[in-house]
Amino acid sequence: MTAIVFSNVYKRFGRLEALSNINFTVPEGSFFGLLGPNGAGKSTLINLSAGLARASQGSVSVLGNDVQRDYRKTRQALGVVPQELVYDPFFSVREMLRLQAGYFGCPPSSHSYIDELIERLDLIDKADTNLHDLSGGMKRRVLVAQALVHRPQVVILDEPTAGVDVELRKNLWQFVSELHREGRTIVLTTHYLEEAESLCDQIAILNHGRVVAMDEKERLLARHPHQFLCLTLGCEGKPLPSALAPLVVKQDGCELTLKLKRDQDKIGAVLDALRDVDIPILELHTRDPGLEEVFIDITAQTNEVTHG
Amino acid sequence: MGEVYNPRGMRTLFEKEVRRFLKVSIQTVLAPCVTTLLYLLVFASVLEDHIKVYDGVSYLAFLVPGLIMMTVIQNAFANASSSLIQSKMTGNLVFLLLSPISGVEMVVAFVAAAVVRGILVGLCVWLVALVFVDVPLVSLATVLLFLVLSSAVLGAVGLIAGLWADKFDQLSAFQNFIIVPLSFLSGVFYSVESLPGIWQAISRFNPFFYMIDGFRYGFFGVSDVDPELSLVVTLAFLLLVSGVSLLLVRIGYKIRQ
Numbered sequence: 247m248t249a250i251v252f253s254n255v256y257k258r259f260g261r262l263e264a265l266s267n268i269n270f271t272v273p274e275g276s277f278f279g280l281l282g283p284n285g286a287g288k289s290t291l292i293n294l295s296a297g298l299a300r301a302s303q304g305s306v307s308v309l310g311n312d313v314q315r316d317y318r319k320t321r322q323a324l325g326v327v328p329q330e331l332v333y334d335p336f337f338s339v340r341e342m343l344r345l346q347a348g349y350f351g352c353p354p355s356s357h358s359y360i361d362e363l364i365e366r367l368d369l370i371d372k373a374d375t376n377l378h379d380l381s382g383g384m385k386r387r388v389l390v391a392q393a394l395v396h397r398p399q400v401v402i403l404d405e406p407t408a409g410v411d412v413e414l415r416k417n418l419w420q421f422v423s424e425l426h427r428e429g430r431t432i433v434l435t436t437h438y439l440e441e442a443e444s445l446c447d448q449i450a451i452l453n454h455g456r457v458v459a460m461d462e463k464e465r466l467l468a469r470h471p472h473q474f475l476c477l478t479l480g481c482e483g484k485p486l487p488s489a490l491a492p493l494v495v496k497q498d499g500c501e502l503t504l505k506l507k508r509d510q511d512k513i514g515a516v517l518d519a520l521r522d523v524d525i526p527i528l529e530l531h532t533r534d535p536g537l538e539e540v541f542i543d544i545t546a547q548t549n550e551v552t553h554g
Numbered sequence: 555m556g557e558v559y560n561p562r563g564m565r566t567l568f569e570k571e572v573r574r575f576l577k578v579s580i581q582t583v584l585a586p587c588v589t590t591l592l593y594l595l596v597f598a599s600v601l602e603d604h605i606k607v608y609d610g611v612s613y614l615a616f617l618v619p620g621l622i623m624m625t626v627i628q629n630a631f632a633n634a635s636s637s638l639i640q641s642k643m644t645g646n647l648v649f650l651l652l653s654p655i656s657g658v659e660m661v662v663a664f665v666a667a668a669v670v671r672g673i674l675v676g677l678c679v680w681l682v683a684l685v686f687v688d689v690p691l692v693s694l695a696t697v698l699l700f701l702v703l704s705s706a707v708l709g710a711v712g713l714i715a716g717l718w719a720d721k722f723d724q725l726s727a728f729q730n731f732i733i734v735p736l737s738f739l740s741g742v743f744y745s746v747e748s749l750p751g752i753w754q755a756i757s758r759f760n761p762f763f764y765m766i767d768g769f770r771y772g773f774f775g776v777s778d779v780d781p782e783l784s785l786v787v788t789l790a791f792l793l794l795v796s797g798v799s800l801l802l803v804r805i806g807y808k809i810r811q
């Protein structure tokens with residue numbers, strides 16, 4: 247089963263093509279990271295799935311139902327945490343959550359689940375406070391609770407940790423991971439790439455409204471043509487051999503990081519070059535690139551392509 | 555559309571809209587009553603002896619249904635329109651748009667809440683007026699019927715205006731250049747019979763004229779046109795404006811990009 251399918255999706259705002267020819271699938275049960283620089287089209291893609299916007303072309307389906315034709319089913323299946331910190335200043339946290347549950351047709355018996363959400367998101371003290379009087383981080387937590395009141399199978403979080411302190415970020419990820427373990431599909435956008443790397447099992451990278459990479463996280467990282475070689479040298483102030491200089495990406499005293507192209511720059515050759523000039527190697531290890539490096543490379547490459 | 559019907563969602567939205575205006579009832583219920591009171595005091599002292607309307611009906615008594623209707627019109631309009639524009643501007647409309655509530659359900663909920671506000675405000679103004687003026691009552695059923703229908707009409711018009719307006723000043727332009735003139739020119743303060751011929755004819759194209767005329771018939775048993783005609787015109791207008799608002803909500807006019 248697939249949670250969300252985008253087929254040939256285009257979205258235009260006047261002359262701006264915010265999304266073009268989007269084709270991919272979010273597998274059911276996955277923890278899906280939707281990444282991309284500002285303005286890449288992540289939120290637009292989410293809005294299309296949630297029915298907040300309509301595709302100019304193509305179709306989106308959620309759990310096998312078309313988001314336009316079977317909107318009741320698809321909206322019931324989705325829980326969306328919007329990127330903007332929006333709230334209704336007329337109501338308290340509990341009132342708002344109950345209203346939202348009501349919109350989704352949940353009976354009053356769902357109120358116990360609302361209390362559970364309030365507890366798990368650490369909002370007990372604020373449950374009867376007007377939303378207007380909450381801090382930004384608290385409002386963010388209410389948005390998360392609001393997205394979950396109807397127990398959706400697919401949860402979409404659009405930058406849920408923007409403006410949230412470290413402690414709360416950790417709690418939030420723990421909570422979202424629990425939701426994932428309970429069998430829900432999670433779709434996440436974030437600019438914190440280490441977080442995406444540790445949480446997600448699937449990654450799509452958007453740039454200028456196009457999907458520029460889309461794979462399981464492990465494969466995406468492994469496919470990357472570079473690896474890093476970290477060296478600690480017996481430092482005697484000797485200059486490095488000139489052949490190595492272009493490979494160095496970081497030098498901190500005697501600690502050196504080199505970026506090697508897997509099929510071109512061999513580790514053996516680097517070591518030979520150092521031995522030739524009598525620089526002793528005290529320690530050595532290799533490191534695969536992280537998501538952040540992969541992300542930067544891929545978006546830079548695709549920027550070159552689109553800007554000629 | 556969509557096979558599953560979501561009555562609980564619709565009711566929740568309706569209740570939310572009612573609670574929203576009750577939370578600020580000083581502004582939404584009390585203020586209109588005070589305004590009406592002021593109108594009555596001013597007109598009582600200035601105009602009482604100068605204007606002749608129906609035989610056997612004092613001008614002040616004649617004025618009361620018109621004032622009630624004018625208040626109902628403004629409040630029913632304000633309910634849906636101000637709620638919508640606030641939700642659009644603060645962005646919290648997204649909570650409603652994310653939920654499985656259909657266009658019909660949304661229109662019914664907004665219009666019904668406007669009707670509740672219209673009836674509540676209308677009855678309050680009526681009670682306040684009764685303290686000062688002796689107003690006859692020929693048919694309570696007619697009065698209530700026109701009260702409900704007119705509130706519904708303005709609820710739907712408010713919905714349309716709230717969807718259309720992007721800013722508060724656009725909304726108040728809609729109110730000041732369409733709603734207020736139409737209600738003032740519909741015979742709130744005078745019998746249309748007393749107008750010169752051309753203005754009488756023009757008044758016949760104003761749907762608010764029929765709302766007020768039918769409403770007034772319920773009090774005095776006298777009116778400018780046949781109350782059945784007023785009923786038909788009001789119903790037809792209700793059908794038109796709720797049809798338009800439903801269409802706009804369905805296509806997501808200015809709310810779904």
Ligand SMILES: Nc1ncnc2c1ncn2[C@@H]1O[C@H](COP(=O)(O)OP(=O)(O)OP(=O)(O)O)[C@@H](O)[C@H]1O
Pocket residue numbers: 259262264282283284285286287288289290291329811
């Ligand atoms: N309602 C709109 N009208 C016109 N243009 C829009 C609208 N919504 C989005 N856009 C444009 O579409 C593009 C994609 O925007 P989107 O919000 O999807 O980016 P994003 O990937 O979510 O960025 P961010 O990381 O900053 O949230 C941007 O160029 C944006 O200006």
Ligand SMILES: [Mg+2]
Pocket residue numbers: 288289290329404
């Ligand atoms: Mg965004």
